Amino acid sequence: MPATTQHNEQATEVPDLNATESERLGENPARFLVEDVAADNGDGTTGELIFARIRGIVSTELVDYWLGVERWLAMQDDREPRDRVIDALEARKAELDEHGEGLAQAGLSPAERRERAAKRDAESVAVLVDEDGEEVSWSRQRGAVVGANS
Template sequence: MPATSQHNEQAATTPNPFPGPAAEYGENPARFLANERVVDDGDGTRGELMLARIRGLETIELCGFWLAVERALANKEGREPRDRVERAIRERKAHLEEHGEGLPQAGMTSAERREAAADRDSESAAVLLDEDGEEVSWSRQRGASVGASR
């Protein structure tokens, strides 16, 4: 399950131009896009995390969201969107259109991976208990406390 908040100084400084879609997708692309103003194409490490994350985008829709965030950040900062970032997103989108969505090395679509993760979630080694001592799944862990290991 994606993190819903950041507990550090970055959380206060990371812009979030589209909080609704960020919550829907479970990520804020500005976390990657805002940190590096100049993308390094391989001469060092600056920008490599951003480009690696773009290469890992799983859906065409998510590519569009990332592109919108790059453009919103550029507009906010009074600059043009970075050509290298836009090109990387467009290339990833084209790849997904040609080969299908998801990460091929996983051998599953994003929906299949979510289902598999939910199955793994139900096979947890720890047991969460609610205030009445009833077992609670990991996906509903609000207000739960760890009971005993199986």
């Protein structure tokens, strides 16, 4: 069963610029963009996880939404948009423009992926295990590895 809450001692309230658009595109970029751009030590969703998620974006439409949310968050915080974030998003958009959208290995467009995802149960099958193979809580990430289901 998917988790409805997640323990995160560093949690901040995640704003949603446009809940309708976030639902339509399948994610709220602010979930990542509210975090500081600093190296992640494995305790949360900060730093390099933002850039890993950006590298995984599969549509220019979603890149544009991320750009808008970064600019909106910057305005809310009375700051400039972060150059590293903007540069990473623009680079991802250029890559998608050059190589095409969607998951190339699956041959699916973003719309097809969303349609398939809506038809299946989104329950995660990943389980964290410690060095002895014992299941580890997701909130205790240090020293855990993802184990395969038997």
